[in-house]
Amino acid sequence: MQVSPAFVSSDDLYLFNTGQLFRAYRTFGAHPMEYGGSRGVRFVAWAPHAREVAVVGDFSDWGRGDRSRSLSLEQVGTTGVWVGFGPGLTEGARYKYEITGERGERVLKSDPFAFQCELRPHTASIVTSLEGYEWQDGDWMQRRKVHAPYDRPMLIYEVHLGSWRMDAAEQFRDYERLAYELVDYVCEMGYTHIEVLPLTEHPLDRSWGYQATGYYAATSRYGPADGLKKLVERAHQRGIGVLLDWVCGHFCKDEHGLRRFDGTPLFEHTDSRRAEKPLWGTLAFDYGKPQVLSFLLSNALFWLDVYHIDGLRVDAVASMLDLNFDKPESMRTVNRYGGTEDIEALHFLRKLNETVFLYYPESLMMAEDSSSYPAVTSPTYLGGLGFNYKWNMGWMNDMLRYMETDPADRSACHSLITFSMHYAYSENYVLPLSHDEVVHGKKSLLNKMPGSYEEKFANLRLFYGYWMTHPGKKLLFMGGEFGQFDEWKDAEGLDWGLLRYPLHDSMRRYVRELNRIYTRHPALWEGDHVPGGFEWIDVNNAEQCMLSFQRKARNRRGAVVAVCNFARTGYSSYRIGVASPGAYRLLLNSDLADYGGSGAAVPERVEALNIAMHGKPCSIEIPVPALSVLLWEPQEEATGAD
Known part of the structure; x- marks a missing residue:
């Protein structure tokens, strides 16, 4: 169907192309609507170097056979934005963009702004409306505006939804079931927040969501979008905040994803040395492109707008700050001043926090940052990055090194458990005992502890007690509360059967009591940052x-x-x-x-x-x-x- 120039707002296109469209998901992607007297779906895509862009799907036999059934999009002037309207298309329609590059090559791409994707290994986008959910968490949403997080208790339970509980291999709990089982358990244990590993759509289970293709699509592994809303809503009704791990440092190279989206490096940097993340086999975003800024800033607000998420834990900040993070000599580059800081990434992170706090000043924005970059939690107007929390990776590494030392030898490394107080107030810290410390052969927290079977439990109880009383907010990965003995197995459920054994059940009761003491005694959290x-x-x-x-x-x-x-x-x-x-x-x-x-x-x-x-x-x-x-x-x- 021929579309008018007013089909997409010229203001939106200008703001998108200048890095200032903060709700781009309302414009881009697939949106059911009425146009020209017909019900259908509006499609808007960014592909500035494409020769042609079409929408294909079940309705067109995916571009095979009679190509006239595909929906051809039109470019709006020289904006790089393509638009079109598919009359008769409805919610549930599966689709992809068929993009013809400058040299005539064709590739099928999932929609970067799709709100739902097929369950892997399938990769089509699905037309979905996120409107119409009647939220029942108004009291929480109002209450969170009143209480600043700094002088409040914060006990975060970090969760990978797929392996928290699992009936059998790949038989995941869905969002709605977790809305009761997980939320009730978190309440019983006395936590104040749930932090979920990334929920953006991703092709490989073993990436845990950290290598995404669908930034605006809650993963279909656990059911439809309304199920995730139910999970967040019920957590709020029970007084639990929900945080989401958010990955803006890199994306995966799968053919249907963002890589070379229009036949050229588009979301990634044109210089392969800047684009490649060899440590993870992924690609870095090009933060120097204003359209990429609009895409990412809008995505951060999307999770807060649409899913009522209470905050974001930004993954791998250290890898964003350093142009040469874990890169071989042949890939090293410098910025325009001759240094190795990524100036565009620094600008993006500051803009990210300024934007989020402009619209949601009560949000939690946490940096998972292993670097020594200063002022991560200082305001941007003072030269800081503008986060309100940073993970204290130094404390975590020192404490684990000390606790893994046999008690007979600990006197020689006493400073490992005291040094953190020299810098405890340089940032607003969270003390993380996260999933990263219990995978890849590192062993579980319990199994890191030295000594006999009974001493391992004694050491872990002692460690938790010191952790809980040390300044800083707290985060514990699932399974740590009952002394998971094996390291985390992401393809299986936690070893809940261990609770049949007295020491593991006792550990869970100890952690529950420790949590209760922490939350009820202001001395343990009011002065975390002073x-x-x-x-x-x-x-x-x-x-x-x-x-x-x-x-x-x-x-x-x-x-x-x-x-x-x-x-x-x-x-x-x-x-x-x-x-x-x-x-x-x-x-x-x-x-x-x-x-x-x-x-x-x-x-x-x-x-x-x-x-x-x-x-x-x-x-x-x-x-x-x-x-x-x-x-x-x-x-x-x-x-x-x-």
């Missing part, structure tokens, strides 16, 4: 592998004293300094028999005496079991919540 929220009591006892410190809430609203023993030697009497006299109540003992510990006696209440210790006017004398963490609360400051 130095006044943390104070060492004894930081230098390397010989005994002991640490003690205090977390403090604002306005004297509570305090928690933590005592961590990383050695195999326990003590029947150990004195530490405290700030005030009076009674101290035991909040947590990781060595309780109920948690799988030895059950060594530790009193529920001790009295602080006027005996100076560790620079404090008073002190308490307590037993400290081996490989344990004890948490104490001044009695007069008890919250009453327990």
Whole structure:
């Protein structure tokens, strides 16, 4: 059907081509509508170097045979944008773009803006409307605008939906079933957020979604789009935020995807040295093209707009910042100033955060960044990247290295568990124990721990206790809460059968109690980003592998004293300094028999005496079991919540 020049807004086309169309998904792609008195589907595609663009599908035998049945698109002036209207087409129609390149070569491409794709291994796009869902999460959406995340508890449960629970190979739970099973479990365990590995459509299960083809299509592995909306909605109804891993650093090379979309490097850089990501066998986006900026910025807002996602964890930021990240010498390049920073990527990341916070100031924008690039969580107007959180990869690497060391040798590497406090307030940090640490031969968290079977559990309980009381928000990958013994097997469900064994079930109950204590005691999260929220009591006892410190809430609203023993030697009497006299109540003992510990006696209440210790006017004398963490609360400051 012939279309008029007004079929697509000239303003939208201008904004798209200048990198300023922030809701491009409303213009581009396939949209059911009425035009010229007929119901059908409008198609809009960006292919500036194409000689011809057509839409093919079941309705045209995919361009085979009589080509007159294909829908030819028309280019709007010199904008590089092609448009057309297919009368009689309806939702559910499968389609692709047939693109003829400058030299006459034809290729079939999935729609970069498609809202739904076929289940792999099929690759067609599907005409889908995302309108009409009646959201029932209004209270949450209003409430999240009021409470800033910095002085709130944040316990994130990281999930790969396909392998959280699985009935059999490739028999995934669908979104709607997960809306009940997963959300109820997260609530039972006391988490505040779910973070989902990428849900953008991807061809290979084993990429876990990090190598995408359909950036606007929620993967069909787990059912239709409304099912994902139900999952997010029910999480919100239960008071749980939902975060999504978002991959804007690279995309896969599959023929039907973004690679050489119109016969030329379009979404990727024209310089192959800049485009190639040899570490992953993928291609980097070209952030210097304004249309690519419109595509990516719109995609970030799309997940917040359409699916009510509460924030994005931006993957592989370090690989975006450095032009030569993990590249051989032959592929190394420099920027226009002779340096190796990717100036266009830096501009994109700043623009990303400015755009998201313009429309959703309450969002969580988290950088998964292993680099030492400064000011990642500083505002862009101060020269920062503008994220509000950064994963603390340094803390994670140091702590895992320390915990994997046999307790007999830990005194020689004591600084690994104390160094993080030198930079703990340089950024707003999340302390991640993520999927990346339990795959590719790295072993599970439990199996990283040294010692006997029982000592592995004791070490992991101790590790979790220190992690929970260290400044910074928290993230734990699924299975860590019950001590998954094997590393994560992405093609199988978690080893839920382990809960039949006492130590694994005890670990799950311990983590649940630790989560409960964390969320109910403001001292453990109100001061995460200010130095006044943390104070060492004894930081230098390397010989005994002991640490003690205090977390403090604002306005004297509570305090928690933590005592961590990383050695195999326990003590029947150990004195530490405290700030005030009076009674101290035991909040947590990781060595309780109920948690799988030895059950060594530790009193529920001790009295602080006027005996100076560790620079404090008073002190308490307590037993400290081996490989344990004890948490104490001044009695007069008890919250009453327990």
